[in-house]
Amino acid sequence: MRDVAIIGVGETAFGELWDYSFRDLGIEAGLKAIQDAKVTAEEIDAVYVGNMSAGKFIDQEHVSALVADYAGLADMHLPTVRVEGGGACGAVALLQGRMAIASGMHDVVVVGGAEKMTDVGEVQAAEILSSTADQEWESVFGATFAGLYAMMARRHMYEFGTTREHMAAVAVKNHKNGALNPVAQFQKEITLETVLQSPWVAEPLGLFDCAPLSDGAAAIVLCAMDQARRYTDAPIRIAGSGQASDFLALHDRRDLTTMDATVVAGKRAFAEAKVEPRDIQVAEVHDNFTITEILAIEDLKFVEKGKGGPATMDGVTALNGKVSVNTSGGLKARGQPVGATGVAQAVEIVRQLRGEAGKRQVVGARRGLTHTLGGTGATAVVHIFERGA
């Protein structure tokens, strides 16, 4: 299979961007990535767009053609593909772009992710997020997205002694990292007290256990490795990718405290990359809720099952800890424009592996990982990235 490299990255600011439309977001991120890669429009073979729910957020389907058009690429008549997999869409799009190049059909592909969430009210936005869970067996009975994750948190507390303080430590760490990221939605440190005293969203998850609603976009230019040196001295190689699905509804799963999709996706990605969790210096993992990061670092085998909370508290996943997790601030502090997430995570890893992460640079970062979830874990995608030799 042909090796694929990332040769350019770009992203918008993340936040409540009321002066940006969806198309503005897609264009800005895409053009930044294209400029960073120094490719011309003529060299681009295809455009992939990860997007969860533009149909419901902005009443617009067919957003891949939209973004290519408004980025000035309509005359090139490029193939454009929108990919959706709940909150994992950006990561799934990246995998599809990788396959398109690996197949030999394309050489240079732009992969973007975007979501414009704040044009609808907060209740409506919460309902839209819930539509990635099982509508007929969960959402329709009133289970919110936060409510479903709260059940996982409660079970994790029961089985492993995880505390609210352990979960709060995730938020504190990610806000601390976000304060060092100039595009983060929240660039402000918080304390354990802030999290613990925040109002319930779904007990035991308080407001500061939850990632925000956000607008934003991120983009990446992929290129066949055998051509990447034409564009950059620092191609970042996709060393391994794994994707897995699971039962859509929580009640059908084997276990509430392990996401099998993460476990399987991780195994597949590590096997392809021929590395172990200990070989990863920096990881962006899905932290739509604080409990989610704890599950992720356990299921990816960065820490022992059940020890995710104490490990976070002990700084194992802090900046320049054993493995630096969510140096961007994660979904929690960088923000959570759903369709953009998987791509934005990869952008952060590329910055870290290039040594361009500024104040949040992980010392000696040679290999990074992204982990992205759809729904309550019915989709999981793991990518492993390496600095080119």
Next chain:
Amino acid sequence: MRDVAIIGVGETAFGELWDYSFRDLGIEAGLKAIQDAKVTAEEIDAVYVGNMSAGKFIDQEHVSALVADYAGLADMHLPTVRVEGGGACGAVALLQGRMAIASGMHDVVVVGGAEKMTDVGEVQAAEILSSTADQEWESVFGATFAGLYAMMARRHMYEFGTTREHMAAVAVKNHKNGALNPVAQFQKEITLETVLQSPWVAEPLGLFDCAPLSDGAAAIVLCAMDQARRYTDAPIRIAGSGQASDFLALHDRRDLTTMDATVVAGKRAFAEAKVEPRDIQVAEVHDNFTITEILAIEDLKFVEKGKGGPATMDGVTALNGKVSVNTSGGLKARGQPVGATGVAQAVEIVRQLRGEAGKRQVVGARRGLTHTLGGTGATAVVHIFERGA
């Protein structure tokens, strides 16, 4: 690039299927295709689902994980991908599935397409279809999907002398074919008079110039050609694929009477397959409106530009004419469950190339083509299929 073959096909009935849910549709089509291919669950590497707007039609995103789950595949933890490109989603999904195998990452992939449109009212359904046009510059000002196609029809009449009778001839032919297709939504012949006397939807398009709203699903099992003989004596090879985009809004296009995306996608597919339009015996082309089929057969070079209407009237595209177009009945008579369209078209071509099309069998069909549109032509996908040597 590794050759890819179709080794199994399946589909549901098409129509107003009030006793079927979206998941019922996906499961039925998928399981039929899997049975037809004689693959086991363990042999499947991934699931792709073409779907336009489940978020809006049934309030459920993340439908690829949903379908895999309810088809009993959750324990396999397969990668599942939903693909959207307006009405072309099924054809785009097929291309992604092809690339996944061509890349060497997968060997056996199930590609499904499904839409459940009749759970919402007709006005709401029309609004949802319009969300694949440009919401900010077309739909929001009241342009309906039919209205946009009506402008193309009017301009084609003005430039080339196309008449309402020419367009009506498309509907008559497709209903005649649909009457021979046991899964078609309309299995009843109609006359030119029926079409001409039908009430306006958007002048010059009457009710019988328009494809219906439908529920339905179709599925295909793809396999690396080098392994296909394990499963079937009659693998159908994907000989060429082309996809192209265009300006999303009609007013930005070079010409209202030529769909550049179709022209470019067709050229790409013919070039890869190393054949000419005259080498195609059977084609399924996008006929969401009668004018659309006329544009398609012109832009694919089956007939001269401007002559699509007279050619249809003269039987050039009739069953066992020079090229048999829409032998399934097309979107017009087989039905138009949007996300399913591209896959259902491919199912029909496979049946024709296998010699299993019953009363609508095209004599001597060796090579077939599908053409699928998204929006008002901002996405076009063309696939060319051949009987294995």
